[in-house]
Amino acid sequence: MTSNGNLEWRVNMGDGTTEILRPEASFMKNIMMRIKNFIWGGLLLKAWKFLEKAWGIANSEPKKAVHGLKVGLALTIVSIFYYMRPLYEGVGGNAMWAIMTVVVTFESTVGATFYKCVNRVIGTSLAGCLGIGVHWIAAESGDKFEPIILGISLFLLASVTTFSRFIPSVKSRFDYGAMIFVLTFCLVSISGYRVEKLFELARTRISTIAIGTSLCIFVSMLFCPIWAGSQLQSLTARNLDKLAHSLDGCVSEYFENDDDTEEMKNNEDEKNNNSKVEGYKCVLNSKASEESMANFARWEPAHGRFGFRHPWKKYLEVGGVMRKSAYCIEALHGCLNSEIQAPNSLKLHLAEPCKALSSSSSEVLKELSIVIKKMKKSTKIDFLVSNMNVAVQELQNAIKSFPSTQMEVSLSEQEEEANNEDHKAATTTIPPLMKLLPLATLVSLLIETTSRIEHVVNAVETLANVANYDSEDEKKKPSSSDNHDHNVAMRVFPEA
Amino acid sequence: MTSNGNLEWRVNMGDGTTEILRPEASFMKNIMMRIKNFIWGGLLLKAWKFLEKAWGIANSEPKKAVHGLKVGLALTIVSIFYYMRPLYEGVGGNAMWAIMTVVVTFESTVGATFYKCVNRVIGTSLAGCLGIGVHWIAAESGDKFEPIILGISLFLLASVTTFSRFIPSVKSRFDYGAMIFVLTFCLVSISGYRVEKLFELARTRISTIAIGTSLCIFVSMLFCPIWAGSQLQSLTARNLDKLAHSLDGCVSEYFENDDDTEEMKNNEDEKNNNSKVEGYKCVLNSKASEESMANFARWEPAHGRFGFRHPWKKYLEVGGVMRKSAYCIEALHGCLNSEIQAPNSLKLHLAEPCKALSSSSSEVLKELSIVIKKMKKSTKIDFLVSNMNVAVQELQNAIKSFPSTQMEVSLSEQEEEANNEDHKAATTTIPPLMKLLPLATLVSLLIETTSRIEHVVNAVETLANVANYDSEDEKKKPSSSDNHDHNVAMRVFPEA
Numbered sequence: 001m002t003s004n005g006n007l008e009w010r011v012n013m014g015d016g017t018t019e020i021l022r023p024e025a026s027f028m029k030n031i032m033m034r035i036k037n038f039i040w041g042g043l044l045l046k047a048w049k050f051l052e053k054a055w056g057i058a059n060s061e062p063k064k065a066v067h068g069l070k071v072g073l074a075l076t077i078v079s080i081f082y083y084m085r086p087l088y089e090g091v092g093g094n095a096m097w098a099i100m101t102v103v104v105t106f107e108s109t110v111g112a113t114f115y116k117c118v119n120r121v122i123g124t125s126l127a128g129c130l131g132i133g134v135h136w137i138a139a140e141s142g143d144k145f146e147p148i149i150l151g152i153s154l155f156l157l158a159s160v161t162t163f164s165r166f167i168p169s170v171k172s173r174f175d176y177g178a179m180i181f182v183l184t185f186c187l188v189s190i191s192g193y194r195v196e197k198l199f200e201l202a203r204t205r206i207s208t209i210a211i212g213t214s215l216c217i218f219v220s221m222l223f224c225p226i227w228a229g230s231q232l233q234s235l236t237a238r239n240l241d242k243l244a245h246s247l248d249g250c251v252s253e254y255f256e257n258d259d260d261t262e263e264m265k266n267n268e269d270e271k272n273n274n275s276k277v278e279g280y281k282c283v284l285n286s287k288a289s290e291e292s293m294a295n296f297a298r299w300e301p302a303h304g305r306f307g308f309r310h311p312w313k314k315y316l317e318v319g320g321v322m323r324k325s326a327y328c329i330e331a332l333h334g335c336l337n338s339e340i341q342a343p344n345s346l347k348l349h350l351a352e353p354c355k356a357l358s359s360s361s362s363e364v365l366k367e368l369s370i371v372i373k374k375m376k377k378s379t380k381i382d383f384l385v386s387n388m389n390v391a392v393q394e395l396q397n398a399i400k401s402f403p404s405t406q407m408e409v410s411l412s413e414q415e416e417e418a419n420n421e422d423h424k425a426a427t428t429t430i431p432p433l434m435k436l437l438p439l440a441t442l443v444s445l446l447i448e449t450t451s452r453i454e455h456v457v458n459a460v461e462t463l464a465n466v467a468n469y470d471s472e473d474e475k476k477k478p479s480s481s482d483n484h485d486h487n488v489a490m491r492v493f494p495e496a
Numbered sequence: 497m498t499s500n501g502n503l504e505w506r507v508n509m510g511d512g513t514t515e516i517l518r519p520e521a522s523f524m525k526n527i528m529m530r531i532k533n534f535i536w537g538g539l540l541l542k543a544w545k546f547l548e549k550a551w552g553i554a555n556s557e558p559k560k561a562v563h564g565l566k567v568g569l570a571l572t573i574v575s576i577f578y579y580m581r582p583l584y585e586g587v588g589g590n591a592m593w594a595i596m597t598v599v600v601t602f603e604s605t606v607g608a609t610f611y612k613c614v615n616r617v618i619g620t621s622l623a624g625c626l627g628i629g630v631h632w633i634a635a636e637s638g639d640k641f642e643p644i645i646l647g648i649s650l651f652l653l654a655s656v657t658t659f660s661r662f663i664p665s666v667k668s669r670f671d672y673g674a675m676i677f678v679l680t681f682c683l684v685s686i687s688g689y690r691v692e693k694l695f696e697l698a699r700t701r702i703s704t705i706a707i708g709t710s711l712c713i714f715v716s717m718l719f720c721p722i723w724a725g726s727q728l729q730s731l732t733a734r735n736l737d738k739l740a741h742s743l744d745g746c747v748s749e750y751f752e753n754d755d756d757t758e759e760m761k762n763n764e765d766e767k768n769n770n771s772k773v774e775g776y777k778c779v780l781n782s783k784a785s786e787e788s789m790a791n792f793a794r795w796e797p798a799h800g801r802f803g804f805r806h807p808w809k810k811y812l813e814v815g816g817v818m819r820k821s822a823y824c825i826e827a828l829h830g831c832l833n834s835e836i837q838a839p840n841s842l843k844l845h846l847a848e849p850c851k852a853l854s855s856s857s858s859e860v861l862k863e864l865s866i867v868i869k870k871m872k873k874s875t876k877i878d879f880l881v882s883n884m885n886v887a888v889q890e891l892q893n894a895i896k897s898f899p900s901t902q903m904e905v906s907l908s909e910q911e912e913e914a915n916n917e918d919h920k921a922a923t924t925t926i927p928p929l930m931k932l933l934p935l936a937t938l939v940s941l942l943i944e945t946t947s948r949i950e951h952v953v954n955a956v957e958t959l960a961n962v963a964n965y966d967s968e969d970e971k972k973k974p975s976s977s978d979n980h981d982h983n984v985a986m987r988v989f990p991e992a
Contacts, residue, residue, distance in 0.1 A: 054663055061662075068659030072651040075678070079650055079686045083643060096683060103679040147579060154575055155568040163564030166557075167550055182571070183599040187592060190575045284823075288784040327780075330820075331827035334944050399930050434895050437943075440936035447933075448830050 066224050067108045074219040078102045078212060097205055101212025106220065110303075111228035111296030113220045117213035118299065119177030124209055127181040128202045130157075131188025135198065138189070150189055158182050172295055229297035229306050232290060232315050233372060239286060239322055240369035240456075242279030243329065244362035247449065249277035250332050251358035254442060255351040277333070283326040290319045305375050307468075314463040318372075321459045325452040332445045335438050342439035350443065353395040357446055360388045361453050368460045377464050377471040385457055392450055395443065562720050563604045570715040574598045574708060593701055597708025602716065606799075607724035607792030609716045613709035614795065615673030620705055623677040624698045626653075627684025631694065634685075646685055654678050668791055725793035725802050728786060728811050729868060735782060735818055736865035736952075738775030739825065740858035743945065745773035746828050747854035750938060751847040773829070779822040786815045801871050803964075810959040814868075817955045821948040828941045831934050838935035846939065849894040853887040853942055857949050860884050864956045873960050873967040881953055888946055891939065 058065040082095040105116035138149040164170045165178045188198065220226075294312040302308040364384045371378045463469075554561040578591040601612035634645040660666050661674045684694065716722075790808040798804045860880045867874045959965075 050663075050665075053665075054660065057662060058659065064662045065659055067662075068655040068657075071658040071678075072653075072655035075654045075682055076647050076651045079647070079682060082686045083646065099682050099686070100679060103675060103682065150579065151572050151575070155572045157568075158571045159564040159568035161564075162567040163554065163561055164550065166553055166560040166563075167546075169546075169549075179599060182567075183596060186571055186575060186595050186599065190578050190595070285783065287781065324826075327823050327826040328830065330823040331941065331944070334824065335940075396930065399933075434892065436932065437895075437936050437940040440933050441940040444831075444933040444937040445827065448827070 063224070063226050064108070067226065070219055070223055071102075071106050073223070074102050074106055074215055075099070077219070078215055081211065095208060097208040098212040098215075101209050102216055105213060106216045107296075109226050109228035109231065109293075109296055110217075110220050111293075111298070111300040113216050114299040114301075115173075115296055116176050117216055119174060120180050120209060121206075121213055123174075123177035123180030124184045124206060127184035128188055128206070131185045132198050132202065134185075134189045135191070154186060154189060157185055225303070227297070227300055227303055227306075228293045229300055229310065229312065230304065232293040232297055232312065233375075235286065235290065235293070236315050236318055236322075237369045237373040239283045239319070240365050240372065242276075242282055243322060243325060244365035244369070245276045246278065246280040246326075246329050246333075247358050247365070248362045250329060250336060251354055251442075251446065253277060254336055255347065255355060280326045280329045280333070283322055284330065286319065287323065290316060311463065311466045314459070314466055318456065318459045318463055321452065321455040325449055325456060328445055328449040328452055332442060332449065335442045335445070342435055346436070346439060350395070350398055350439065353391065353398040354443065354446060357388070357391040357395050357450065360384065360391045361450050364388050364453055364457065368456060371460055371464060371469070375467070375469050377469050379471075381457065381461075385454065388450060388453070392447060395447070399443070559720070559722050560604070563722065566715055566719050567598075567602050569719065570598050570602055570711055571595070573715075574711055577707065591704060593704040594708040594711075597705050598712055601709060602712045603792075605722050605724040605727065605789075605792055606713075606716050607789075607794070607796040609712050610795040610797075611669075611792055612672050613712055615670060616676050616705060617702075617709055619670075619673035619676030620680045620702060623680035624684055624702070627681045628694050628698065630681075630685045631687070650682060650685060653681055721799070723793070723796055723799055723802075724789045725796055725806065725808065726800065728789040728793055728808065729871075731782065731786065731789070732811050732814055732818075733865045733869040735779045735815070736861050736868065738772075738778055739818060739821060740861035740865070741772045742774065742776040742822075742825050742829075743854050743861070744858045746825060746832060747850055747938075747942065749773060750832055751843065751851065776822045776825045776829070779818055780826065782815065783819065786812060807959065807962045810955070810962055814952065814955045814959055817948065817951040821945055821952060824941055824945040824948055828938060828945065831938045831941070838931055842932070842935060846891070846894055846935065849887065849891040850939065850942060853884070853891050853946065856880070856884045856887040857946050860949055860953065864952060867956055867960060867965070871963070871965050873965050875967075877953065877957075881950065884946060884949070888943060891943070895939070 078098050081098055101117075101120060105113060105120055107113045107116060134150070134153050138146045138153075141149060161178050161182050165175050170178065188202070191198065191201075294316050297310070297312045300306075302310075364381070364387075367378055367381050367384050371381065574594050577594055597613075597616060601609060601616055603609045603612060630646070630649050634642045634649075637645060657674050657678050661671050666674065684698070687694065687697075790812050793806070793808045796802075860877070860883075863874055863877050863880050867877065
């Protein structure tokens with residue numbers, strides 16, 4: 001009996017398999033089954049996977065789903081203008097432009113919506129005026145010259161405006177406006193209407209566009225607004241946290257490599273840990289999104305704790321120096337998988353100061369993240385930076401206090417060990433300097449990372465000053481900043 | 497006498513300055529002068545600077561200017577459709593849609609234009625069909641339910657489609673199409689027309705959009721076409737060259753630092769050199785542009801040496817591994833400015849092998865750049881890679897051959913020198929291990945870079961195989977690839 005209740009005959013073949021006997025009539029049925037299977041297995045499975053993915057996105061970033069609903073809402077509202085007859089007759093067939101404006105200018109962040117709306121209104125108005133002017137001149141100059149004047153002006157204006165979209169300052173602020181400018185200019189200057197009719201047309205079109213843009217701005221700001229500025233802020237804070245975890249993770253992984261890799265191998269913790277260690281990769285790839293967010297944030301009105309002229313560019317500077325630290329951490333991550341291992345005695349000697357340094361630097365990064373998240377100057381940061389500098393000093397002392405003679409001894413011990421193993425595993429000795437390479441690299445990359453983190457501290461401090469972050473305690477500041485300067489000096493000239 | 501020929505009286509003031517006596521009547525003149533100065537000095541200067549910048553862009557990238565001219569041309573042609581009365585009456589007022597299509601879908605690369613045109617046509621057709629269907633259902637179900645059905649269907653469709661634009665697979669291929677889909681659906685389903693009239697409307701609108709899109713594709717492909725694919729290819733090749741120059745520049749700068757910094761300081765050469773050394777920064781920042789180019793290149797028809805299914809994604813993989821090498825070079829660049837310098841004897845000992853390694857690795861990168869530029873497999877690349885591996889081996893040998901006792905001696909020499917200087921400059925000794933740090937870092941980053949370059953070689957080889965690059969000489973390949981494998985093995989297990 002098969003699963004769908006039909007009887008079937010099986011014949012035992014010579015090679016031990018069985019073959020099912022089917023009547024010829026079921027040939028078509030067979031084909032139908034296959035098509036059915038194809039549809040179920042192929043297309044529906046794909047569709048199901050697609051839906052699952054979409055569900056995953058909606059779950060992890062509900063803001064995106066909210067944006068979809070907001071667009072639906074705005075369009076439904078504007079379609080009332082279009083659908084209801086009294087209103088429809090009021091704005092005429094131009095109501096189409098209100099719908100078009102909503103579809104085209106409604107973006108996921110408030111800033112982007114503002115940018116597009118402002119660009120659309122300015123572009124349409126400017127091009128409308130210019131178009132009417134050119135149209136009038138062409139109409140006045142007689143039937144012969146009219147098409148020539150129109151053609152040449154159109155060609156020149158379209159070429160120049162399109163080219164201007166490549167100029168960075170235009171591209172970042174008026175890219176969309178330039179496109180709308182060309183579009184409106186074409187439609188107005190070429191249209192067969194007389195100038196008086198054009199004014200009437202321009203009036204209704206601009207009023208419908210105004211309806212569309214104001215509705216967009218209204219809906220995007222009132223229902224769960226998504227501010228580009230807040231997103232930039234939280235991205236920066238999150239990236240600082242990720243850097244801190246990566247740095248900590250890399251160093252502790254390097255020094256714990258030998259002891260517990262075996263136990264950790266099949267562990268969930270390790271996977272978690274790995275994703276934490278590789279958080280720096282997000283920082284490496286966040287340049288483009290940071291720039292577009294900062295670009296849109298400029299268009300946003302004052303909201304929450306962000307004033308009108310909040311220095312968004314400073315966030316980009318923080319992002320830039322953060323990325324420099326991330327490059328260093330990437331190189332540091334490369335040290336983890338080196339085949340050559342430093343002599344154990346040296347590794348043990350340096351493990352503590354290295355871990356101390358990495359944890360104190362990641363403390364600094366975490367504090368900076370809190371500064372940006374809470375928009376409050378930190379009283380602790382100077383203390384943490386000086387802690388970090390002390391840790392650098394201690395690491396340098398540890399290197400110094402490891403006398404070269406002892407290094408010699410420990411290295412030759414290692415050599416002997418290796419020689420002994422030679423008889424079993426046929427490995428030859430690794431010379432002293434070679435063995436030092438990875439550890440030396442780790443240490444100096446760690447120190448380099450620290451100095452880059454100090455640039456991040458400076459960038460965040462500049463941001464906090466320019467953006468007028470609240471300070472928790474005004475009185476403590478001068479003395480601790482002196483202290484900080486002193487510590488920087490100590491780090492740069494360690495022997496001073 | 498002033499410059500404009502008027503007499504003026506000066507009065508000597510008590511504090512030694514002079515004050516000019518003016519008649520009261522010239523007050524207005526003065527203000528006019530100031531406004532004039534403001535216009536000339538402020539606005540016109542800004543405009544002049546802007547024009548200069550634009551001219552610079554047009555000069556350095558004439559393709560951008562050409563794109564402007566192409567848009568102008570396409571718009572002038574399409575406006576003929578709109579302007580000429582016979583044609584105008586033929587396609588009706590819908591000719592507007594042809595102009596709109598040209599303005600909106602004409603992009604600078606052929607691929608991007610194709611992407612937008614195909615999306616526009618598909619989106620419009622699909623939404624048109626669906627819109628007419630929904631419109632019919634709503635009209636059939638009576639006056640009461642009509643607005644409800646229309647409103648709900650519009651809300652659902654707009655929300656779902658807008659949300660789907662966040663799903664990566666939709667975003668990369670159908671982002672624009674989804675927007676057009678929502679737009680057309682709204683316009684069609686809400687319109688007050690009867691279904692028969694809608695069919696007529698849809699027919700003319702789709703035909704005008706077809707005119708617009710075919711004109712766009714025609715102009716963008718026939719007049720100096722700018723292919724996204726070729727741009728991706730040349731960007732990849734250029735980035736490989738830049739990496740090679742950076743690597744070479746960093747290492748030679750490190751070892752030549754002491755001798756000729758003074759002479760080079762005020763030299764034009766140095767500036768040039770610096771921009772070459774910092775070429776890796778371009779590689780670090782090229783991810784976004786590579787991705788968008790690869791995305792558009794998929795839409796391009798076969799052209800030149802690129803077949804229809806050219807593996808554009810493989811270029812992204814090459815870009816990815818290239819960026820990993822760039823991270824390493826960035827860290828290496830950080831070593832250049834270290835305050836602690838390695839003992840001279842050690843530096844001298846390692847200078848030659850380091851330079852040899854960097855020049856052999858940059859040879860590999862340059863050869864890869866030629867492979868991609870010419871789309872021809874290289875017979876030299878295996879030889880160059882084995883050269884690079886030999887150079888790694890030699891650097892390792894050089895480190896080994898520097899006996900630790902001699903290191904000890906040279907280090908203590910340095911210490912003594914430092915001690916002697918102590919009396920003059922009050923610097924204390926820097927201990928042996930500390931002094932080694934920057935050089936050890938440089939060496940191991942250099943070796944790490946080499947191993948990452950080997951990944952680049954593999955990625956380019958995969959690309960060459962998948963894209964069926966011509967091979968210069970088929971016979972030589974098997975033996976040399978064996979040789980290559982052997983060399984890789986040597987590098988990974990240096991003591992094998």
